[in-house]
Amino acid sequence: MATALRCLTIIAAILLLALFLTPTLHAAPPHSSAADMTLLNAANRDRAAAGLPALQWDAALAASAHQHAVRMAQANTLSHQFPGEPAMQDRARQAGARFSLIAENVAEGPSVSGLHIQWMNSPPHRANLLDPELNSVGISVVQSGNMLFAVEDFSAAVPSLTLDAQEQQVASQLAAHGLHVVNASSDARKTCELDRGYAGQKPSGVLRYEVSSLTRLPDDIEQKVVSGKYHRAAVGACEAVDSAEFAHFRIAILLY
Numbered sequence: 001m002a003t004a005l006r007c008l009t010i011i012a013a014i015l016l017l018a019l020f021l022t023p024t025l026h027a028a029p030p031h032s033s034a035a036d037m038t039l040l041n042a043a044n045r046d047r048a049a050a051g052l053p054a055l056q057w058d059a060a061l062a063a064s065a066h067q068h069a070v071r072m073a074q075a076n077t078l079s080h081q082f083p084g085e086p087a088m089q090d091r092a093r094q095a096g097a098r099f100s101l102i103a104e105n106v107a108e109g110p111s112v113s114g115l116h117i118q119w120m121n122s123p124p125h126r127a128n129l130l131d132p133e134l135n136s137v138g139i140s141v142v143q144s145g146n147m148l149f150a151v152e153d154f155s156a157a158v159p160s161l162t163l164d165a166q167e168q169q170v171a172s173q174l175a176a177h178g179l180h181v182v183n184a185s186s187d188a189r190k191t192c193e194l195d196r197g198y199a200g201q202k203p204s205g206v207l208r209y210e211v212s213s214l215t216r217l218p219d220d221i222e223q224k225v226v227s228g229k230y231h232r233a234a235v236g237a238c239e240a241v242d243s244a245e246f247a248h249f250r251i252a253i254l255l256y
Contacts, residue, residue, distance in 0.1 A: 032062060035112045035141035039152065042116040043129050043137065050130050058157060060096035061138025065151040067091060068106070072151070073144040078106050089246075092153055098247035099136075099155035100212030103128045108149050112141060115150045128154055158212050158247040163189070166237035166249055169214045174253070177217075177225050179233045184254065188236025192252035204230060205255035210240060212248045221253070230255040 032040075044054040068091065071082050080088050089102050105125045109115045119125035128134070129152075136157040141150045161169070167188075171181040187200030191208075198206050207221050217225065225233075233255050240250035 032057070032139075033141060035148070035150075036062070036139045038112045039116055039139050039141065039150065040137065042113070043152070046120060047130060052130060052132055053135065055137040055154070056135060056157070058097060058136040058138045058153075058155065061092055061136060061153040061155060062140060063138065064088075064092040064095040064097065065138045065153040066140035066142070067095070068153075069140040069142040069149050069151040072106065072108070073142045073147075073149040076144075078108060078149075080104055080106065088153070092155070097138075097153075097155060098158040098160060100158055100246055100248070101133055101156035103131065103134060103154040105129070105152040105154075106150065108147055110147060112148065112150075115141075115148065119152075128152070156212070158249075161214070161249070163237040163239075166214060166251065167235045170217070170235045170237075170251055170253070171233075173217050174225060174233050174235065177222070179225060179255075180231060182232050182234050182256070184234035185236055188234040188252050188254050189238055190236070191254060192236040192238035192250060198254065200254075203234075203254040203256055207253040207255065208251070210248050210250050212246065214249055214251075224255075225253075232256040 040055070040057065047054060068085070068088075071085060072078055075082060085091065086094060088104050092099070092102055105119050105128050107115050107118055107125075109118060119129060131154070133156050134154040136155045138153045139151070141148050167185055174181055184200065187198070190199035191197070191206060205224070207224060209218055209221055211218060216222075233253055236252045236254070238250050238252070240248050
């Protein structure tokens with residue numbers, strides 16, 4: 001069973017293997033184990049072969065994955081959510097992860113290498129492992145008798161940045177497009193907090209946007225910045241109220 005959704009959605013894939021489970025449960029510790037690292041290395045080996053960047057280890061995702069792997073082993077079944085358990089995106093967020101996209105693979109099997117082979121042979125699980133939009137992962141393998149229950153939680157991670165750091169990142173992008181960034185962050189921050197209008201000296205234009213990544217300007221914002229109408233700019237960031245599942249940044253640009 002697999003579902004695929006993007007931005008404010010979830011990718012989920014489930015691999016069901018008919019394997020016998022003995023009743024004795026041995027839960028792995030929350031920190032990474034040799035089995036976890038084996039799956040991480042296998043994932044990154046296949047991503048490298050596909051020309052993709054390596055997944056970075058995310059401790060919060062690993063904690064979320066471990067909680068769920070223990071539940072699967074205790075229940076002797078595979079699922080992305082058990083009764084009384086938060087949804088995948090909620091348990092990851094509660095563990096401290098920040099993301100704009102999240103995905104999960106689950107499986108059971110007798111060997112670590114076999115788990116990865118099964119995932120790579122399953123199109124929806126392989127798609128998660130080789131998704132170029134995903135850049136972080138947390139993995140947990142829990143042993144119960146002679147069986148292993150494994151969870152891989154992937155995400156497009158959203159970094160935790162101060163308002164100053166957010167403004168500096170956007171300012172550098174504006175400067176790269178030829179705008180002179182002025183020191184008016186106070187007015188820009190106040191403007192960012194407003195639903196409409198502006199604070200301080202009247203600007204020629206006000207741009208507001210919310211994004212999950214500050215690596216580049218949104219296309220519509222960039223088009224206005226390079227229009228040639230403006231020569232100076234001030235950048236303000238304000239606290240964004242993250243949705244129930246997904247993190248983002250809130251930015252205002254004053255143009256002069």
